[in-house]
Amino acid sequence: MSATAKPIANTRSGTGIPTARLITWWVIASEIVIFGGLLASYIMHRIAHPEWAESASHTLTWAGALNTFVLLTSSLCAVLAHQAANAHDGPKAAKLLRLTSLGGLIFLCIKGYEWTLDIREGFVLSSGGFWSFYYTLAGLHGLHVLAGMIILLIVAAEAAKNRELQRVECIGLYWHFVDIVWIFLFPLLYIAR
Amino acid sequence: MTTEAHVQHPNYVKIWAILVALLVVSVVGSMSHVRAVLLIAAFGVAVVKAYLVAKNFMHVNVEKRWVPYLLIMCLLFIAILFAGVAPDVMKHSGLNWNKNLASQPAQSGARATTKNE
Numbered sequence: 001m002s003a004t005a006k007p008i009a010n011t012r013s014g015t016g017i018p019t020a021r022l023i024t025w026w027v028i029a030s031e032i033v034i035f036g037g038l039l040a041s042y043i044m045h046r047i048a049h050p051e052w053a054e055s056a057s058h059t060l061t062w063a064g065a066l067n068t069f070v071l072l073t074s075s076l077c078a079v080l081a082h083q084a085a086n087a088h089d090g091p092k093a094a095k096l097l098r099l100t101s102l103g104g105l106i107f108l109c110i111k112g113y114e115w116t117l118d119i120r121e122g123f124v125l126s127s128g129g130f131w132s133f134y135y136t137l138a139g140l141h142g143l144h145v146l147a148g149m150i151i152l153l154i155v156a157a158e159a160a161k162n163r164e165l166q167r168v169e170c171i172g173l174y175w176h177f178v179d180i181v182w183i184f185l186f187p188l189l190y191i192a193r
Numbered sequence: 194m195t196t197e198a199h200v201q202h203p204n205y206v207k208i209w210a211i212l213v214a215l216l217v218v219s220v221v222g223s224m225s226h227v228r229a230v231l232l233i234a235a236f237g238v239a240v241v242k243a244y245l246v247a248k249n250f251m252h253v254n255v256e257k258r259w260v261p262y263l264l265i266m267c268l269l270f271i272a273i274l275f276a277g278v279a280p281d282v283m284k285h286s287g288l289n290w291n292k293n294l295a296s297q298p299a300q301s302g303a304r305a306t307t308k309n310e
Contacts, residue, residue: 016257025260027266036271041282044275048283065220069213076209079250083202176250180243187235191223 024170027176031144035181038140042133044187055130055193058123063114064190067107068182074103075179078152078172081159085169090162097156097168100175104149111142134189141185144178200252208249215242 015022046052057063081096118124125135148171155171158164215238222234247253253261285292 013208014261017260025256025263029263032264032267033270035230036268038272040271040275041278044279044282048285061220061223065216068216072209072212072216075246079205083205086200086202098234173251176246177248180246181243183239183246187219187239191219191231191235193231 016167020166020170021173024173028173029182031177035140038133038137039184039188042137045129045133046188046192049129049178054129055123055128056189056193058118058121059134060114060117061190063110064186067110068186070103070107070110071179073183074100075109075176077103078175082172084167085159085165088162088165090165093165093168094156094160097152097159097171100157101149101152103173104107104145107145108142108149111138137185137189137191141178141181144181148175148178200255203249205249208245212242212245215245 017025022159077096077100081093081100084090084093115138118131123131125132151171152175155164156165159168219234219238222230222238225231225234253264
């Protein structure tokens with residue numbers, strides 16, 4: 001793409017925000033309702049059932065903490081990629097986006113290990129109210145991580161050629177939101193006992 | 194094609210270090226047997242971490258004003274949902290009604306615990 005032919009996603013901005021970023025904010029707003037509804041439902045059920053604390057005591061706090069660290073670090077990579085894109089350094093942004101995606105992969109591996117242990121101990125989706133919420137919330141979040149990883153790699157492939165750099169910020173916004181969701185899932189599922 | 198710079202980039206590594214320090218606080222706090230300390234370590238720290246990510250990584254503070262309004266509106270919808278549904282979910286009995294199943298602890302998670310033992 002030539003320097004003069006900017007894409008609509010970066011130029012059309014009736015609201016004062018480039019369209020691509022505007023769409024990302026709308027996606028995040030809808031995700032707030034999706035995760036917010038689930039979290040609100042979990043919180044009210046958890047308060048109504050103090051006995052769920054016993055089930056929650058079986059979750060691995062170290063695994064949740066390690067995953068929080070991994071996501072925070074991947075968020076750092078995503079925002080540094082945004083900074084690199086602002087400096088017109090596409091290859092550096094691409095490298096940082098791939099590191100962000102690697103963070104997502106590590107997160108899912110830890111989650112997979114954790115779930116394997118849980119299932120081996122007999123804690124499955126139908127083991128009780130707490131475990132239903134645990135697998136639903138963490139599973140939905142994991143799907144978002146997986147989707148983010150794929151999009152990160154697609155955006156990185158273009159950014160490496162110094163193309164469509166406006167997308168770097170958009171996928172970064174999505175990734176930070178996924179990070180924030182985990183920031184609340186960690187205390188709810190692993191710490192509150 | 195390049196992205197349009199609309200933010201001043203702070204020291205991201207410093208913010209990341211603060212976030213990791215807060216994570217350590219929440220993990221250490223979770224070992225406390227004092228309920229107030231546990232709740233602050235768990236949820237107070239989570240709110241601060243989320244604020245730091247939204248402000249410094251997502252740059253919500255320098256975004257057009259209606260963006261944070263949009264996000265806050267969505268959170269308000271969740272608060273309304275909570276306020277509307279919570280009394281039915283959280284109360285196990287009331288005037289002329291009783292939720293027999295919900296009031297039985299054995300129905301919610303005890304089966305899995307038995308398997309583990």
